[in-house]
Amino acid sequence: MSLDSQVLDRPISQNLPSVEANLTYLIPMAEKLINYTYEPPAGIPRSNGTYQTHKLPIYNARSISKNILLDREGFAFTRHQTHVSNFYDEDEVRRVYYPEAEQLLKDVTGATQVVIFDHTLRNAGQSKPGENNIKEPAKQVHNDFTAKSGYTRARRELAAQGIENIDTLLQQRFAIINVWRAIAQPIQESPLAVCDAQSIGPTDLVAGDLMYRDRVGETYGVTYNSQHQWFYFPQMHRDEALFIKCFDSAEDGIARFAAHTAFEDPTSPADAPPRESIELRTFVFYPA
Template sequence: MSLNNQVLDKPISAELPYVEANLSYLIPTAEKPVNYTYEPPAGIPRTNATYQTHKLPIYNARSISENISLDREGFAFTGHNTNVRNFYDEDEVRRVYYPEAEQLLKEVTGGTKVVIFDHTLRNAGNSKPGENNIKEPAKRVHNDFTAKSGYTRARLELAARGIDDDGIETLLKQRFAIINVWRAIATPIQESPLALCDAQSIAVISLVQYNRKEQFY
């Protein structure tokens, strides 16, 4: 995501308590950004993007969580108890947490169909690129999808579940959303906490789609 001056003038609240933090924003460029999520081949940089740091306030929105909406701000807070004992157990996450997340999203959104398609573990201390699936915290401001790439990913995931082209087109003519469910797997979080941006404060021109080079195990 780039820091663009064309933003909407409607933040959640300027009255909330906040801390200041340095956030790294992509510097706009004519070349499409490329980012390797693993160690790139010899002689190739991990990314061709350059970033600029801006000091910005990070507001604590928990006190107004009941007034925050997925439809308006683009994120929401909700309590959820899980039966998962070990989030580092791949089988347990898929067997236990995927159904939990599916039910949670149905309750939060009112949706009738939920497709869980992947998960990411982030832990700076345990991340070993090339050896495990644990990633370091994302240290730069970014958006995961654009309107275009959201449709592309939805088509791929629905096709992977055996839905034919006609069925996919019928589904995608209806309202749908790609939603990240984030949770702490050890509390309290002491380093690299998650910060989210009010969707109303972002101009569409600020959204950037990276060419992500990923490696799977």
Template sequence: MGLQNEKIAALSSVTADLNYLTPSRDRPRTFTFEPPSGEPRSNIVPEPHRVPIHDVRPISETVSLDREGFALVRQKSAVKDFYDQDQVKNVYYPEAERLIKAATGADRVFVFDHTVRKRVEGAADRGGGPRQPVARVHVDHTEKSGPQRVRDLLPDEAEELLKGRLQIINLWRPIRGPLLDSPLAVCDARTVKSGELVASDLVYPDRVGETYSVKFNPDHQWFYVPRMTADEILLLKCFDSKTDGRARFAPHTAFADPTTPADALPRESIELRTLVFHKE
């Protein structure tokens, strides 16, 4: 599966380390807060693998959410300051809903949260400062946690909504561009086997979420958008209830691009997470 070898060979690429999951008998687990005494913040051990990451721009018109599990779209936002929570919720959330409806034909889109990230050298994610890029191959939701988010967030409507098709789609964009530092790599979902997705606990103070960590396979095909601008968005499919062969889970990760100039500004980005409903 994935793109044909000759198409891949024609694309420019960089070679970089991506952090996969080191296989273990223990269930992967990460605390989002200070863990109980004697417990590590995470028991996930990264296993770096050097892989080619291809420039998706030349084929971006043919890449789709239902086939590869991601898409590159353009949108000039009216938001002036993505660090302003009110602007993001009152301006960007409605923009995102309209964009996803147009991209998917969905009947309803519900934006349920967003994260702004600004890379700080040496800082830990969830360490009290700005959220950091996640340099680990993962998928935000799983077969189990996708529908559960609907039950958590829309409890009165959940069972009726889940009778139709559910997708969970993230919108990821740079706040400032062109983005040179810590870009996002996305994997063609068709090249990932189900056994390579490992359910992993993300422990919050009030609930336990579930994401997928990913085991390495050299057949995985990776892509990124070089010099991504603030008017470009990567749509990432993190769940799809349809099991008819279309993409369901698209792994992704930040990575250290070896071509990044030493004086590049640190990555600043925003991602929105959305529940996408289709009646049929």
């Protein structure tokens, strides 16, 4: 499937309602970007990157959600009822939500196999670094994987799950797709914005080392480009799901990387409760 013939600056944002908000971009840098997932040794900053905010329109995509394609814009949206009663219950998430999301991804993408390898809960009111695994919303424009780390993370996680024929699997087309959802009341504070992958230039993506205590990953920081087109789905609730393409092994014009970030919504009430959300990270394997 090739999308080369499509116009990259498709006016899909035309006539859509929007909010104006500050998005935090990486400033171009000469050295390799390094970010730590933990408190680094004394004298070393958590990140050696410097960042700058740009005030941009973020378009309400609800009215065009059926026209947005995961393989073109790099994200997609659907209604999907979950039977999870408590997303803070680790066992219930793995026992109930993982199979729900696996089937949903197969339905949405036509995948032959889906492997869920990670999930993250976000709630600024409950996040206690070092004490629990709940994180705050990420408020810098980024993409979770790079053209390199998509493969290295896949090999690592598939091996950890005891999956056989890894070399064969990684020779066919696969993608890393996040499944993002509200887990409590409708989201008002720190909603998620997603950038149309077709509006992102190759030089906008800056590979950076992501330092863990036991390994080094790689993610993309993103530098500002006036062509970027940003979208969100306001007031998302727990029976809606947003898909974000963070990597695709296909290199024939299909969307590969959809940058994203939380942002401060200027229409959010001052007393809005902290955003509560979950994102699953998944490998999606397409028919050979």
